[in-house]
Amino acid sequence: MNLYMMSFALFLVGLYGVLVKRNIVKVIIGTGIMGYAVNLFLILIAYKEGATFPILLPGKEQTIMVDPLPQALVLTSIVIELGVTAVLVALAINIHRKYGTFDLKSIRRLKE
Amino acid sequence: MIASYFVIIPLVTAFLIVLFGRKAEKIAGYLSLFATIILMWLSALLFPIINIQGAIVYQLSDWKIPYTISLVIDHLSAFMMIIISLIALLSIIYSINYVKKFTSNWGYYSLFMLLLAGLNGVTITGDLFNLFVFMEIALIATYALVAFQGKAEHYEASFKYAIMGSISSTLILFGIGCVYSMTSSLTMMQISARSGSTAGLYLVSALFLTGFGLKSAMFPLHSWLPDAHPSAPSPVSAMLSGVLIKVLGAYAIIRVFYMVLEPSKMVNEVLLLFGTLSMFVGAIMAIAQKDIKRMLGFSSVSQMGYILLGIGLATPLGFFGAIYHILNHAVLKSLLFLDAGAIEEMEGTRNLEKMQGNTEPITKSTTYMGALGISGVPPFGGFFSKLIIIVAAISSGRYIYAIIGLIVGVMTLGYYLGMLKKAFKEKKEPKKIGISLKISLVILACLTLVTALLFVPGLREGFLNKVVDCITDREAYAALFKVGAGL
Numbered sequence: 001m002n003l004y005m006m007s008f009a010l011f012l013v014g015l016y017g018v019l020v021k022r023n024i025v026k027v028i029i030g031t032g033i034m035g036y037a038v039n040l041f042l043i044l045i046a047y048k049e050g051a052t053f054p055i056l057l058p059g060k061e062q063t064i065m066v067d068p069l070p071q072a073l074v075l076t077s078i079v080i081e082l083g084v085t086a087v088l089v090a091l092a093i094n095i096h097r098k099y100g101t102f103d104l105k106s107i108r109r110l111k112e
Numbered sequence: 113m114i115a116s117y118f119v120i121i122p123l124v125t126a127f128l129i130v131l132f133g134r135k136a137e138k139i140a141g142y143l144s145l146f147a148t149i150i151l152m153w154l155s156a157l158l159f160p161i162i163n164i165q166g167a168i169v170y171q172l173s174d175w176k177i178p179y180t181i182s183l184v185i186d187h188l189s190a191f192m193m194i195i196i197s198l199i200a201l202l203s204i205i206y207s208i209n210y211v212k213k214f215t216s217n218w219g220y221y222s223l224f225m226l227l228l229a230g231l232n233g234v235t236i237t238g239d240l241f242n243l244f245v246f247m248e249i250a251l252i253a254t255y256a257l258v259a260f261q262g263k264a265e266h267y268e269a270s271f272k273y274a275i276m277g278s279i280s281s282t283l284i285l286f287g288i289g290c291v292y293s294m295t296s297s298l299t300m301m302q303i304s305a306r307s308g309s310t311a312g313l314y315l316v317s318a319l320f321l322t323g324f325g326l327k328s329a330m331f332p333l334h335s336w337l338p339d340a341h342p343s344a345p346s347p348v349s350a351m352l353s354g355v356l357i358k359v360l361g362a363y364a365i366i367r368v369f370y371m372v373l374e375p376s377k378m379v380n381e382v383l384l385l386f387g388t389l390s391m392f393v394g395a396i397m398a399i400a401q402k403d404i405k406r407m408l409g410f411s412s413v414s415q416m417g418y419i420l421l422g423i424g425l426a427t428p429l430g431f432f433g434a435i436y437h438i439l440n441h442a443v444l445k446s447l448l449f450l451d452a453g454a455i456e457e458m459e460g461t462r463n464l465e466k467m468q469g470n471t472e473p474i475t476k477s478t479t480y481m482g483a484l485g486i487s488g489v490p491p492f493g494g495f496f497s498k499l500i501i502i503v504a505a506i507s508s509g510r511y512i513y514a515i516i517g518l519i520v521g522v523m524t525l526g527y528y529l530g531m532l533k534k535a536f537k538e539k540k541e542p543k544k545i546g547i548s549l550k551i552s553l554v555i556l557a558c559l560t561l562v563t564a565l566l567f568v569p570g571l572r573e574g575f576l577n578k579v580v581d582c583i584t585d586r587e588a589y590a591a592l593f594k595v596g597a598g599l
Contacts, residue, residue, distance in 0.1 A: 011286070018279060027275060034282045041286065045293045069293065073241055077285060080248045084278050087255050091271045098264035109265045 003044055011037035024092045024102045028085065035081040039074045046070040114161070115170040115183040117154060118193065118232040118361050119246075121147050126225035133218030140221040141208045148201040151232075155197040158190035159575070167592055169238070171334065177238075177299050177593060183306035184238035184301070184592060187582035188371075191435065191575075192235045192363050195442045198559075199354045200228050201344060202552040203347035206450050209546025210347060210457075220260060220345070226253040229352065231359050238370070238592075240288050240298045242283065243574045247327075247360055251277050254356065258344045266343040273340035276333070280326035287319035291373075300372045301593035304586060307374045320368055328361020329392035330420060334413045337398070341412065342405035342462075346453025349405060353412045358438050362419050366431075371589050375426060383424030388393075388513050391417025395523040403462050407531060408445065411486065414520060415441045421517065422501040427508050432580045433501035438492040440485070440563050446557040449483040451475055454553065458543040469537035474550050476536055478557040483532055485560045487525035495565030 014037055017030025046067035054065040092102070099107050125147040133140030162168065167186040171177055185193070204224070211217050230250025237243050255277070259270035291297055295306045320482035328332040341352050369379050394414030417439070422434030423479065452462070454475045459467045471479075485492030488499075498521055505514035566575055582588070 011282075015279070018275060024271070031282070034279065034492060038282055038285050040291065042289045045289055060162045069298070070289070073289075076245060080245065082283075083252050084248065084274070087252055088271070088274055088278070091255070091259060091267055093263075093273060094259070094262075094267045097273060100378070107268055109126065109268060 004041065007037050007040040010040065022104045024104060026037070026097065026108075027089045028092060031088065032081070032085060035077070037079075039077060042070040042074050042077070055077060114154060114157070115168050115185050115236055116172075118151065118236055119183075120573070121151060121154075121406070122225040122229035126222045126229065129218050129222040129225065130531055134434070135215050140218040141204075141211075142220045144225055145201075145204050145208065148197065150227070150332055151228070152197040152201045154424070155193040158185060158193060162187060162190055163578075166595075167588075169592055169595060178297060178302060180499070181242050182238035182299060182301075183236045185236050186589065186592075187578045188363070188435075189235050190364065191439075191579045192359060193232065195439060196228070196231050196235065196355050196359065199351060199442055199446050202225075202446065202556055203351050203450070204351075204553075205314045205548050206453075206552040207345075207347045207548075209548040210453060211345065212546075214260070220257070223253045223257050223260070224348065224351070226250075227348075227356075229256065231355060234359055235363065238300050240291060240300055240303065240368075243300075244285055244288060245365070247284070247364075248281060250356065250360065253279065254340075254344075254352065257348045258340050258352075260345055260348070261343070269336075269339040269343040271415065273336045276326060276336045279369065280323040280333075283319045286325035287316050287323065290316045291317065299593065300367070304372050304486070305593055307372065307590075313373070316373070316374060317369075320350075320365075321371075321379065321382060324361055324364045324368070325386065328357050328365065328420065329390065329413050329416050330361075330386045331393050331413075331417070332386070334390055334394070336415055338406050338409035341409045341449075342403065346405075346449055346456070349408075349453070350446035350449040353408065353449055354442040357412065357416060357472035358419070360443060361416065362423065362434065362438055365420070366423060366434075366583060370423075370426070370583060371586060380424050380426045383420050384510065384513060387417045387420030387424055388516050390414070391421065391520050392516060395520045395527070398437075399527045400525070402464050403451065404455065404464055404531065404535065405462055407464075407527065408448050408452060409446075411527075412441075412445055413464065414524065415445065415486070417520075418498060418501055418517065421513060422504065425501075425504050425508050425510065428506055428580050428584055429500065429504035429507060431583050432576060433497055433504050434565070435579050435583075436493075436500060436576055437497035439566070440497045440560075443556060443559045443563055444482050444486040444492075444494055447478060447553065447560065448486065450549070450553055450556065451479040451482060454545050454549050455479070457545055457549075464531065465524075465536040467535055467537060470541065470543050471536055472542035472545060475545065476552060478553045480532060481557045481560055483528040487528045488521050489525070491564060492560050493566070494560070496564060496567045 013032030014030045051066045053063040054068040129140045168182040172181045230246045233246030255274045259266050295303050327335040341349050391414050394410045398407050398410035419434050419437050422430045456462050458470045485494040488495045501512045502517045
């Protein structure tokens with residue numbers, strides 16, 4: 001239970017970074033941390049105390065195995081996060097080109 | 113087999129456009145036109161097929177369902193698919209003349225096709241995690257399309273949207289993890305069959321409500337929409353406001369909360385409250401806007417409020433109103449965004465105060481039809497769907513929500529009349545727009561009247577009532593699992 005709580009705490013750390021930080025790069029890192037927290041949570045769902053890897057091998061006796069499905073989900077979600085982060089970084093580069101700053105407080109041309 | 117083509121065709125087209133469109137600019141447009149025509153034809157076939165043989169279940173790689181990803185098309189999916197294909201086809205027709213001013217057309221069309229692949233995938237998938245994957249495909253394409261015009265404020269809007277979108281996607285993934293750990297299944301039909309154990313999942317409800325609520329621009333989470341939708345090129349705005357917020361927002365809420373998880377009173381109350389709030393706040397904010405597309409964006413927030421109100425009532429009549437309003441709002445708001453693009457083309461500005469009155473008559477008359485339709489003037493479809501939602505609210509005893517719905521309807525009429533008055537000033541020399549723009553505007557303007565016909569009793573039973581039956585019949589959806597698994 002403690003581990004679940006800690007992955008949730010990590011999620012909140014990421015959320016804090018996204019909501020509070022003023023630097024665009026730190027905001028992007030915040031979204032990354034949120035993603036890691038969820039990946040950790042998915043892996044924790046699959047984890048069982050004293051279980052082995054979920055592959056049947058000749059000669060290997062059948063014991064308790066961890067659930068392989070969340071591991072596959074985590075691989076997919078890592079790839080998706082890569083895509084999203086790439087888009088975010090590309091946008092950040094272009095914003096820096098246009099505004100000359102990474103400070104979110106001074107990037108406010110929409111409201112005018 | 114038909115199910116998989118809805119994802120394959122746009123994906124393949126996107127990659128073909130990148131391969132060949134770079135050399136020959138014209139190929140890109142015609143390839144995507146061809147693809148969307150085929151998709152339109154296929155999605156028109158869906159209703160007859162489902163009527164004959166029941167819901168279509170396709171299982172990838174020929175494995176059986178709990179071990180594989182399934183694609184499921186029931187009446188609700190088929191209904192959404194028709195809307196997606198229709199708006200996509202008309203947006204592509206509009207784009208052919210509209211995107212000539214951009215430098216890299218192939219990029220535009222290929223991102224558009226990726227967006228379409230994602231939307232189609234979300235609509236037909238039968239797997240909860242797969243829903244998330246397709247949602248991300250659609251969203252990544254959207255982030256790029258919002259920033260496509262390449263000015264400073266477009267990047268800013270796109271960044272804001274991308275950050276909010278990735279927060280909500282992470283929340284949804286968190287929720288999917290919780291659902292998996294409760295039911296040890298990701299197949300939506302199986303979760304639906306086991307959903308007795310999901311009745312009290314407040315954490316899952318909260319995560320999904322925040323996630324999908326952000327995607328459907330529910331009130332406290334709506335602030336990205338009025339920035340992101342106007343920043344995109346007009347055909348894409350039509351696609352985003354007309355289809356994307358409904359598929360990722362309203363459709364996903366209906367599917368997840370009413371067909372997969374056990375329906376809960378708390379979710380209904382939250383949807384009612386925040387639906388009404390976003391309806392009201394969107395209308396208030398829209399009054400003061402000077403930018404025509406930004407005003408339409410706030411109007412989208414307001415109209416999504418009606419849809420969420422209809423869903424939150426959770427009665428068959430409420431669902432009827434919600435899906436009918438999804439259809440009407442898709443047609444009307446795409447028409448208005450396409451009109452706004454045409455007006456911008458002729459006037460050279462989006463600011464309502466600076467408009468000269470250079471608009472040519474077809475754009476003018478179609479804008480009148482769209483604006484009157486969305487503010488609920490009788491002969492158009494928008495009137496009937498709002499009426500049904502308000503009647504549904506009254507018949508389930510929610511008088512306050514019904515009264516607010518009426519008030520917002522009047523406010524909508526008010527700000528649209530103001531827009532019409534400012535946009536079309538005294539007559540000057542009208543400028544010309546491309547023929548493809550006119551075609552899609554006229555077709556959409558006719559559709560605003562055609563959707564009203566769907567309310568006529570004879571046609572209602574064959575189309576909209578079946579969708580409502582599909583939503584309310586949870587057992588039939590859970591039973592699809594047994595059909596697919598070959599049990």
